[in-house]
Amino acid sequence: MNVRGPIVSVGEARTVSTSYGERDLREVRIRPDRGAGDPVDVTLWGKWTETAEQAEPGMELLVTDPEEDEYRGETGYATTDESWVVLEPDFLVDVTGIRSWVQCPRMYYLNKLSGIPLNYPVVKGTVVHEVFGDLLRGMELEESVADRVAEAGLELGLLGYETAEVEDEVRRNAAAVEGWLAQGTLSDEDTWRSEFTLISPTFGLKGRADALRRGTPVELKTGKNTKREPRFHDKVQAACYALMLDERGVDPDIGTLLYTKNTALDRNEESGDLAPAKEFTVGRGFLEFVVRERNALAAMEWRALNDRGERPTVPTGYEADATCSYCFEQDTCMVVSGRLDQESKAGQVGTPVPDGERDYFDRFYVALEEERRETHAEYRKLWEQTPEERAADDRALIDLEPVAQTEIDDARWELRARKPGDAVSKLREGDVALASDGDPVSGHAELGRITELGRDEVVVETDEPVELRRLDVYPSEISVDRSLTALHDAVLKGEPDRKDVLFGRREPEFRDPGDRPPGSPGTDDSDAAETDAPDAYIDNNAAQNEAVGLAVDAEDLALIHGPPGTGKTYTIARAIRALVAEGNRVLLSAFTNRAVDNALEALREQGFDEVLRVGTETGVRADMQDVRLVQRGEPNAKAAELRDAPVVAATTAACGSRVMRECEFDVALVDEASQLTEPGTHAAINLADRFVLVGDHEQLPPVVRAENDLQTSLFQRLIEAYPEASVMLDRQYRMSQRIQAFASAEFYDGALRPATPEVAGQTLADLGVDPEALAPGLTGGVGFVDPDGERDGNRNVREAARVAAIVDAYVAAGVDLNDIGVIAPFRAQVAEIGRRTDATVDTVDRFQGSSKEVIVVSLVATGDLDGPIFEDHRRMNVALTRAKKQLTLVGDADALGSEPFYARMLDWARR
């Protein structure tokens, strides 16, 4: 039994005499049942009073196995010897976070801000860990070392290391592992698991244990330790895994730390205990200590958001008794403290950034931490929802039937399972997901990448085999982590000149077009007739030409506003060529892989091929694999490939990686910038001297879970602040006149026009279709059909059937099935329609950036307008601007008539 609820009040600390002697206690009043129950007192005894000290009204408290007592007619609870006391159990702390917190709470904070840098110990550590996993899986040492070092080729090259020296060092480290594995104590009965993903709902912990041996945690450390005991913070880490295993019913009594450098030490020079493996007893007292530390961390994070006063609470270092002068992070600590004017035990150096920047930093720090909490709420659904609820919520594929487990190269596994035919979810090919035997929290689960997701089968690649019965969306915090780092880099490390513009202290500046290098468009004046500079970068579209000019002349930034189909991609490609021609090294980035690859395709079409694509094999489109940077290889060659490429292309998420953070560019050109948060945009533009953002703030905004400043893109903020630094592309190459009219009037002040008469006048007849063969409402460019359906939850079955019938009618009339797209606001409706047609059916968000000859939109709503597509008119803008020749809306006229915007839309569709 547990008692749990938000804290109402925290009593004073008291000491009482008991039959065990003097004991401390502290009473905490909570409202059980998540705040719904009547308040009860929970007495925390002994050392748990330290957790009570951290507690504040509003925080959530969980006490397991309490004793129930009756006092003056009121039921109360008290901790027992078996109890665990957990503050804010919903806040999932990463095990590595607790490890650094125990060293020094401020180090935990600094690690959050600065991310994992590219340095040799980090890269070597990763390689040794990989080799460790290989050895556990039975691979031969030499083969594994050669393979894993080659895999790290790019990173090693950037750090200036040669293969042979690294192999040598890794081999010596791995020898420790091998020797230990070969010890007589290990028999065939020793059950081994490498890389074990653990999540703990009770303790609010998550992490990946390096290995489990007979159910006990083993952690690998690539450093040395010549003492007999493992290092304290290493023990803390192993103890965290022990706690999580304990929750699963395993009771690990020992933990093992493997210090691989010990075997590489020179025995003549080093004294002490050189044995690499150090075991320790995982006692109850130590585990309780770890839980209390986790509680202190969670309490600090709670205060940062809920009780922050003028500025969010961050650790100062005074919380612990660590000595700053021994700390590797002392310098960073002082710089961060100095720049942000934070109190810190290490002291401060440097001048604080201006108030406006500090406020900005605080605001986004809090916004990102709020986003982290929303991500934790996603994790929680893994155990709070039943499998059926999760499937209904599109977050899992359940009832999978394992078909095959095949060991593929480099000791990875390919898991294949049959899936129920009509199962849908948010999962997509290329996603990292949680593959499990049916229970992702207490059963066997592995993180893996989805390599195939067909109608009937799903294929996942993992490090270890699992009976694939369920596949869950795995909510990753990586985007929050990388955004924090990008924010830190932008504010603390950013050039003052750049920040003057970002923070409104100076207008962006542009070079005079006349000062462009000789031979460039726009430099050819009358008395320099000998130069034969062309008149324009793009000679058939004035706005596009102006946009390219703005991009090449920008001394700080340029903003290209591109409504649907206006040739953003075409313009980007032209701008990149012009920038490279002037000798610039360019970073091409975008929110999605698709947009990055589209821009590369446009560059190719314009005859430019000197590009390097950074991304994972599954993320990059097949036709761009030939320019993809493969990380494996000879270090120098790999590093040169990245350093020398005139154009490097990567998603903004990839720009936050430790490899990309090492790169420098003259110009960053970022597409889909209106879908990026401010920190998400910084991740790309931090890497360059100047930047060009391309987007449309009248289409989809950034996708975030929390409702805060992250919802407005940097693109939007800058275009509102500096309209003169922007150009709007006003000729569209996609829609007929009739289709574009509504969007143009509603979203672009009527400024959007068809680029050519052909674009304006296109009709279904151009596809060889006889409009007479189609019912009225399905022709004429734009049409509306009311099927008299009934919304039921997020679907409308009757409407779905009608949409499928409409698709059939277009096909019967001669439209190619591939030329038809169906858009619905909810995935449930997408599934409902998908069951009835082979046409592409998807949500608005998935359709942004693409187009079809014919689009049918299923609006689902009846009675009133409710749902994401209606809340934000920008979503509707996207839905209405995907069609080239025919757009057919299917919905309930009464519901649409109930809101002025939709009433206007209805009038237009029926005209």
Ligand SMILES: Nc1ncnc2c1ncn2[C@@H]1O[C@H](COP(=O)(O)OP(=O)(O)OP(=O)(O)O)[C@@H](O)[C@H]1O
């Ligand atoms: N100046 C131009 N001259 C001729 N064709 C052009 C020009 N600009 C764009 N196009 C063509 O118009 C079409 C749409 O252009 P593009 O794909 O660049 O649009 P986009 O704005 O990126 O679209 P989306 O709204 O989907 O992002 C393409 O086929 C492209 O080749």
